[in-house]
Amino acid sequence: MISASNLSVRLSDKPVLHGVSVEARAGELTAIVGPNGSGKTTTLKAIAGEVAYDGTVRINGHDIAALKPWELALKRAVLPQSTVISFPFTVREIVRMGLSIGGTAGAAQTDRIAQEALEAVDLTGFSGRFYQELSGGEQQRVQMARVLCQIWEPVTSGEPSFLLLDEPVSSLDIRHQLTIMRLARDFCSRGGGVIAIMHDLNLTAMFADRMIMMKTGRVHAAGSPQEVMTDEIMEAVFGCAMRVNVTPHGTVPFVLPHTAAH
Ligand SMILES: Nc1ncnc2c1ncn2[C@@H]1O[C@H](COP(=O)(O)OP(=O)(O)O)[C@@H](O)[C@H]1O
Numbered sequence: 001m002i003s004a005s006n007l008s009v010r011l012s013d014k015p016v017l018h019g020v021s022v023e024a025r026a027g028e029l030t031a032i033v034g035p036n037g038s039g040k041t042t043t044l045k046a047i048a049g050e051v052a053y054d055g056t057v058r059i060n061g062h063d064i065a066a067l068k069p070w071e072l073a074l075k076r077a078v079l080p081q082s083t084v085i086s087f088p089f090t091v092r093e094i095v096r097m098g099l100s101i102g103g104t105a106g107a108a109q110t111d112r113i114a115q116e117a118l119e120a121v122d123l124t125g126f127s128g129r130f131y132q133e134l135s136g137g138e139q140q141r142v143q144m145a146r147v148l149c150q151i152w153e154p155v156t157s158g159e160p161s162f163l164l165l166d167e168p169v170s171s172l173d174i175r176h177q178l179t180i181m182r183l184a185r186d187f188c189s190r191g192g193g194v195i196a197i198m199h200d201l202n203l204t205a206m207f208a209d210r211m212i213m214m215k216t217g218r219v220h221a222a223g224s225p226q227e228v229m230t231d232e233i234m235e236a237v238f239g240c241a242m243r244v245n246v247t248p249h250g251t252v253p254f255v256l257p258h259t260a261a262h
C-alpha cells in the first residue's frame with residue numbers, strides 16, 4: 001500500500017500542492033485525474049521521492065525518506081510524463097536500463113525479460129531501432145517496457161511493488177491504450193499496485209478501481225468511478241458541463257460534454 005499524507009510542495013517558491021493525501025492499495029489501479037496544472041504530476045513526483053515535499057509518503061509502511069535509492073527502486077518504478085533522450089540509444093539499451101536499476105534478474109534472465117517486456121507493449125522486433133527514430137507512441141511504449149523491466153515481479157519477498165505512471169496512454173492509439181491499460185490491470189491482479197495519471201475519463205472508468213480527482217493542488221474527490229463520476233463533481237473539477245451516463249449492459253459510467261459548442 002502507498003500512503004501519502006498531507007503533501008505540500010512548493011516549486012520555484014510557488015505553492016503547488018496544499019495538503020494532498022493519496023492512498024493506493026496493492027491489487028488496485030488508482031487513477032489520478034484533473035485539469036492541466038492541477039498538481040497531478042507533482043503529486044506523483046512526491047510519491048516517487050523525486051521532489052521535495054512536506055508530509056509523509058509510506059510504501060508498505062516504510063517512510064520513503066528513510067529508504068536508500070536502490071531500495072526505493074525495488075519498490076516502485078516511474079513512467080515520467082515525457083522523456084527526452086538526447087543520446088542515440090537503441091530500444092534494447094533503454095529497456096535494459098530498467099533491468100539495471102531494478103537488479104532483480106540474473107544475467108541469464110535479462111535477455112528474456114527485456115524481450116518479454118517488449119512483446120508485452122507490442123514492440124517485438126524493435127530492439128535494434130534507435131529510440132529517437134521512433135514515433136511518440138512507440139517511444140512511450142518503450143518507456144513502459146523499461147518500467148516493467150524494473151519491476152518485473154509485482155510481489156517480491158511478500159511485499160507488493162508499485163508502478164507510478166504519468167499519462168501512460170496519452171500518445172497511444174485506441175488498441176495500444178487498451179494494451180497498456182490491460183498490462184496495468186494484469187500487474188494489479190498479480191498482487192502489485194498501480195497509480196496512473198489519466199486524461200481519458202471513459203478509459204479510466206473502465207479500468208480504475210479508484211479515482212482521485214484533483215483541482216488547484218488539492219484532492220477534490222476520491223472513490224470508485226461510480227461514486228465520483230457525477231455531473232456535479234465533473235463540472236466542479238473540470239469547469240465544463242458534462243453529463244454522466246452508464247453503459248447499456250453494465251454499471252461502468254461514461255461521460256460526454258453537454259454540447260460541442262458552448
Ligand atoms: N518547476 C516549476 N516551477 C514553478 N511552477 C511549476 C513548476 N512545475 C510545475 N509548476 C506548476 O505547478 C502546477 C502543477 O503542475 P503539474 O503537477 O505538472 O500539473 P498537472 O500534472 O496536473 O498538469 C502548475 O500550475 C505548474 O505550472
Ligand SMILES: [Mg+2]
Binds near residue numbers: 040
Ligand atoms: Mg502532468
